[in-house]
Amino acid sequence: QVQLVESGGGLVQAGGSLRLSCAASARTLSRYAMGWFRQAPGKEREFVATISYSGGAVYYAESVKGRFTISRDNGKKTVYLQMNSLKPEDTAVYYCAARQGGTTYTVPQYDYWGQGTQVTVSS
Secondary structure (H helix, E strand, C coil): CCCEEEECCEEEECCCCEEEEEEECCCCHHHEEEEEEEECCCCCCEEEEEECCCCCCEEECCCCCCCEEEEEECCCCEEEEEECCCCHHHCEEEEEEEEECCCCCCHHHCCEECCCEEEEEEC
């Protein structure tokens, strides 16, 4: 069983930055590929970014490519999402997720989810 706790969300003006963190309770985080997803009101949960268990492979949604960076520190059992040049359309609840195996951007293939952290970008 893996518990995930996100933090770092908040209110920011357009063009600003935030860094989200996801702390994991797993004995070792290096067994898991990790992902960030987001869900805006009235919309389905969507893929944002994913990182392989070693950190050697990362993938991004087209909408965030060049602005967001996913990274991980397996020693600290923490995954990060650095978000720059934020836009109002980035407003959503952001979720961290974990799965054993390779990276993927489909919601059902992740086994564990955090409770989410709200990100609000004002125009």
